[in-house]
Amino acid sequence: MQIVVRSSGGMALVALCLLATAPLAQVDFDPEGDPIYEYQGPAFFGFVKDTNGASVSDAVVTLAPKGREPLMVRTNSIGGYRANFGKDVDAEDVVIACEKNGFKQARVLRRTARNVSRQIPIEIECILTVETDR
Secondary structure: OOOOOOHHHHHHHHHHHHHHHHHHHOOEEOOOOOEEOOOOOOEEEEEEEEOOOOEOOOOEEEEEEOOOOOEEEEOOOOOEEEEEOOOOOOHHHEEEEEEOOOEEEEEEEEOOOOOOOOOOOEEEEEEEEEOOOO
16 A cells, blocks of 8 residues: 655645735734725724713714715614715714614714824714603
């Protein structure tokens, strides 16, 4: 019984795999695992909290760019959200509001300075207060 090992075929397969993944190695990924390519437009992220600082999950955050349809996203289990726009949207022209049944909006805080690099994500914190029936 003879065992023949053909290393040239194996080496070719390894080389092919390395070449096929080379373009992927140049792409960075954000903390949630999504690929980051060249600048695509303003990115917004933040948290929705109540006036005591507790996270509010399943709240609706509405981002309304001037002259376009608003984008609505829901917060996750820890009250976080994120949203991106195209290059044609100016971050300064986006109005943000948040809502959830049983709450009303108290204030919206912009944590990222205005007029900074367009590629820096904009952090917006939305504060809700519990609605009281009168």
